[in-house]
């Protein structure tokens with residue numbers, strides 16, 4: 001299946017959809033990742049704190065794909081924002097995965113009350129200069145945090161990975177990212193792994209009607225809507241069939257009106273995670 005690409009400011013081309021790995025680890029995680037790669041996923045989102053960079057590295061090795069055909073993204077945890085710790089953590093991330101470089105490395109959370117994210121950003125920029133990572137970005141950053149990075153280092157991230165789904169579509173943050181040449185990635189793009197919260201989103205009448213109209217399922221409608229917004233979604237499925245369905249979104253288009261109708265479902269306080277980056281500090 002041909003997946004379109006999205007190009008970062010620095011010219012790096014990413015597949016327009018990636019694979020989330022939040023709880024994918026160990027032997028069962030390896031089976032999940034084998035299936036994902038086999039299904040055609042080429043961008044894999046991991047994190048130091050997921051404790052699965054080893055599983056991701058193992059899956060890469062088993063895939064027998066040339067390293068350059070895969071794009072691997074990891075994230076720096078809050079406890080390692082100090083410059084020296086950040087460089088060491090990136091090296092440790094590489095050793096865990098058995099990789100020579102990451103394609104992307106993001107600051108996982110800004111942790112604004114600790115106030116060390118500019119130092120962490122400087123470390124990521126230097127890690128890029130040292131050749132440890134090809135592109136650098138952030139996750140869960142709000143405009144005020146991004147403005148501070150630019151003011152203090154002169155450099156903005158290539159990527160901002162944020163919570164985004166039909167009830168929480170983040171119009172202001174998407175606009176900020178777009179105006180600053182930052183690609184928005186969506187975490188919990190299907191409404192997250194808590195079925196009680198995500199199922200009602202996928203069962204919204206508008207989403208179900210569109211699924212019927214286009215002979216797709218609700219997940220595919222949501223992922224297609226995110227794609228048409230210019231957002232790069234990172235869905236996770238442990239199920240090989242759903243993994244394949246989530247990639248099968250490039251043979252139809254929603255109308256502009258339908259895209260806007262889904263955007264109109266947005267409720268500014270409908271985070272499924274209740275994790276507001278202003279107050280949520282993760283180490």
Ligand SMILES: NC(=O)C1=CN([C@@H]2O[C@H](COP(=O)(O)OP(=O)(O)OC[C@H]3O[C@@H](n4cnc5c(N)ncnc54)[C@H](OP(=O)(O)O)[C@@H]3O)[C@@H](O)[C@H]2O)C=CC1
Pocket residue numbers: 019020021022023045046108139140161162186187188189190191192193194198202217219220234235236237238239242243245246
């Ligand atoms: N930067 C950050 O702070 C964060 C980043 N993330 C990243 O984002 C990724 C994705 O987010 P996540 O929270 O996992 O949630 P998702 O929105 O990707 O939803 C995953 C859940 O949806 C189910 N699912 C997948 N496809 C379908 C489908 N087509 N129809 C119905 N159900 C489906 C899965 O079940 P099943 O497995 O049974 O298919 C799973 O329970 C994470 O894995 C992680 O990589 C997540 C949270 C925070």
Ligand SMILES: O=C(O)C(=O)[C@@H](O)[C@H](O)C(=O)CO
Pocket residue numbers: 022047108273275282
């Ligand atoms: O999954 C991630 O990337 C996170 O940042 C986690 O903190 C996630 O939001 C979670 O599991 C919180 O309990």
